[in-house]
Amino acid sequence: MSDDADLGEAVDYILSERPDLHEDHIWGVLVELQDPPQPGGDALAVELLKKTRPDIHRRNVKVILREWRAYVSLTDEPDWEDVE
16 A cells, blocks of 8 residues: 555544544654554554654544555455446
8 A cells, every 4th residue: 555645534533533633653663664453463553653753643543544554445446437
C-alpha cells in the first residue's frame, strides 16, 4: 500500500471516521510504517512510533492503526459494480 495516493486515501478515510485526530499525526503513522502491521504487530509499531514520533499519543496510534486496517479491508472487498 506504500504509494502516496493510497496513503492519501487512507488518511481521508481515517479523518472521516475519526475527525478528532490530527491529520499530521495520521500522516506520520502511515508514512513511518508504509503498511499496517500484521496481526500481533501493534505493540512493536507503537514502540517504533514512540521513538520516531513522540508527539503522537499511544492511544491515538492504536486508533489510527485500527482505522487503517478497516480501510485496507474495505479496499480489498470487490466493488458492488464489479459483482454480478
